[in-house]
Amino acid sequence: MKRMIAPLILGLAAAPVLMPAATAFAQQQQSDLSRVSAYIRGVTTMTANFTQTDRNGQTLTGKLTIKQPGKIRFQYQKGVPLLIVGDGKALTMIDYEVRQVQRWPIGNSPLGALIDPSKDLSKFGKVIQTGDPSVISVQARDPRRPEFGTITMIFKRDPSGPAGLQLYGWVALDSQNNRTSVRLSNQAYGVPVADSTFRWTDPRPKGRAAGG
Structure with missing residues (x-):
């Protein structure tokens, strides 16, 4: 599978000198983290179109489907023989071209921060300043398990979205150390999503996966 990288640079502003300003900044960070946590808890189901861009500027597109807790599906564009599915416990990547299946716990993936509403984001997330008050950027990383990777989630303030946010x-x-960037569009929340959406057909010769 091609690994995707984003030409995304997030600027870090200088820390305020005055204690009151520093306190206000810390309070704003906590408020933003709480809002992002509320967004994640508020998403029961979600569908969106996604675009991945690699380091050469090449893109793959497809449809993203989320159903909490822990279910996610990346259905790639026609002609791309890849499928990524999370069933609530594990993420599975299926490559139908080479008939290969890879599976790992959701908690071992950076995506766990996005699709596990039971996690306390305040313990492993931090707000990254963007210079745009309409945008909240939160970087999540488990300090005890750095090998699980990092995810930087980008939200836009939008009163029509859960908790007043829209996942961008x-x-x-x-x-x-492989980077993957995903940009979303046409987000829809609370739409009916059947559990069968997160089943998949095993391409390996010996049979089908449970959930085929």
């Missing part, structure tokens, strides 16, 4: 996309860095 994210940049993930996995345990092999």
